[in-house]
Amino acid sequence: MERHLDTQIKGIKESLIKMAGLVESAIDKAIRALKDRDVDLAQKVMDEDGAINQLEIDVEIECRSLLARHQPVAVDLRFVMASTKINNDLERMGDHAVNIAQKALALGKSRPIKPYIDIPYMAGIVQSMVKDSIDAFVEGDVAKAQNVCKNDDVVDGLEVQINRELITYMMEDPKNISQALALSLVAKNLERIADLSTNIGEEVIYMVEAKTIKHHFEDVHIKK
């Protein structure tokens, strides 16, 4: 029985790693599509989102099956609960990458108001956050998870800075406004992905350390 539980846990981990890889790649492609005004690549991001959605369904099925078969407790239960949330978070990240690709598609037709430097830089940090949050989850690495949470502030700062610069472009020429607004939404999507990575980081910290909540939970649990 225990061996089967471990196999299922391993399978869920592998699927989440795969999903995170697809999400990273989607962000990377969406940002390249924006930068190189490559509408085909933007379209590709949209087409490939289905694979992320399918993995979400698969992981959800696996988690429910694990709960029904093994009635896990303690660390295993926390693992499954964390997995369902992380699964959800990754799927939402995929949606944000699609939103960026949609903007890339719309902007691909017009001459860029500025060279894209800050946004790809921000995207690079966000991609590492996605990767690190899943590594932290798989390895149960609290320090790495905490690091992801710290990076969230860096990304928030970058979003503010990008918006500030975009405002100057808007003020310079009203013709820049709608393009600048689109870029501001790209930055917002990246910031949301960073937020979701931070959620994963927090989930990992709870899963491993079972702080505060665990204490309360065991109180409830003891009354059984």
Added chain:
Amino acid sequence: MERHLDTQIKGIKESLIKMAGLVESAIDKAIRALKDRDVDLAQKVMDEDGAINQLEIDVEIECRSLLARHQPVAVDLRFVMASTKINNDLERMGDHAVNIAQKALALGKSRPIKPYIDIPYMAGIVQSMVKDSIDAFVEGDVAKAQNVCKNDDVVDGLEVQINRELITYMMEDPKNISQALALSLVAKNLERIADLSTNIGEEVIYMVEAKTIKHHFEDVHIKK
């Protein structure tokens, strides 16, 4: 045993209803704070978010406790899985209300560039979506859940319309740009809350009908 399970399910439902009520009220206050340039009210939204966060922790504990005690299957398992997700969604909605309150605080100092009509209208629809999605969950009402999902398109349309109007204000006078950008982010926060309500609606449909996924899941389950 069964009686205790039912009591726990009832308790989780009540907490989620309470959370949804707090979220609706937070949205309402944040929008009124924006409209009336009432910085005290904006501050209140931020102060009161702690209660939503505490409820999230409580519900999470209850869900884990229910899983550990009762090893629920079928509809009860789907209920618990749905509850943990809805719990998360509601907490995130609270964060979006706080974001709106922060904008209200920032904008409270400057003269509004336009009378706020569309944003409160959008907020009204979003508040009903929050309420309806939780009602649908509590009552297991698929038709109501589907209706929430349909309203998401209305909200998306309103966001586009609001942004289009804001662009005209920006073009009219560059001094309007930073205020218009802030309002655009308020509309984005409302749109995100609508999205999260739609997630809840989808969760309810799955919980009640156990479509597609259920089929796969039972395949897996049978092999037990």
